[in-house]
Amino acid sequence: MSPPTILIVDDSFSVRRILKAQMASLQAEVLTAESGERALQLARLMPLSLMIVDIKMPGMDGFQLVELIRKDSRESVAKLPVILLTSDCSEAARTRMREVGADELVDKADPGSALLAAIGRHLGKART
Numbered sequence: 001m002s003p004p005t006i007l008i009v010d011d012s013f014s015v016r017r018i019l020k021a022q023m024a025s026l027q028a029e030v031l032t033a034e035s036g037e038r039a040l041q042l043a044r045l046m047p048l049s050l051m052i053v054d055i056k057m058p059g060m061d062g063f064q065l066v067e068l069i070r071k072d073s074r075e076s077v078a079k080l081p082v083i084l085l086t087s088d089c090s091e092a093a094r095t096r097m098r099e100v101g102a103d104e105l106v107d108k109a110d111p112g113s114a115l116l117a118a119i120g121r122h123l124g125k126a127r128t
Contacts, residue, residue: 004028004049004123009039009065010085011057015108019052022112026119036060040068043077050122052115054108055086055093062086063100070101081122083115 006028008019016032023030028049033039037060039051051069055062062084072078084097085108097105104118 005031005047006119006123007031007033007039007042007048007051009033009036009051009057009062010054011035012054015054019115022116023119026116028123036062036065036068039065043069043080044072044074047076048080050119051080051082052119053082053084053102055084055088062102063096066100066102083118083122085115 006023006026008016008030009032010016010019011034013034016034020030020032031042033042036053036057039053042048043051053062053065066082066084069080069082070078082102084102084105086093086105087108089105089107094105103122106115106118
């Protein structure tokens with residue numbers, strides 16, 4: 001069985017690098033994308049196990065990306081678990097997360113163990 005593949009989507013190079021380093025212990029292949037457009041392209045080209053997406057990005061934001069993922073005709077894309085990262089953990093953000101079909105929201109200000117726990121909950125999980 002091949003290791004899971006996680007895609008980190010964030011417009012900040014330093015955030016992508018930090019998050020990728022945090023996941024070194026997961027025995028997963030960790031890829032990065034600098035935009036929602038690139039992330040959607042990668043999701044359609046290769047099998048992914050999980051996507052971690054920043055909400056606030058120029059161009060396509062994280063909510064728009066999740067909406068497109070959920071509407072994709074490929075089941076492997078449409079059912080991909082998605083964790084959103086944000087500095088806005090308000091009830092409005094959580095409501096919007098549920099509306100677009102994301103699986104979880106993690107505070108970007110302190111992702112550490114909360115993000116690793118969320119990844120553990122969703123890796124390999126098939127959406128129903």
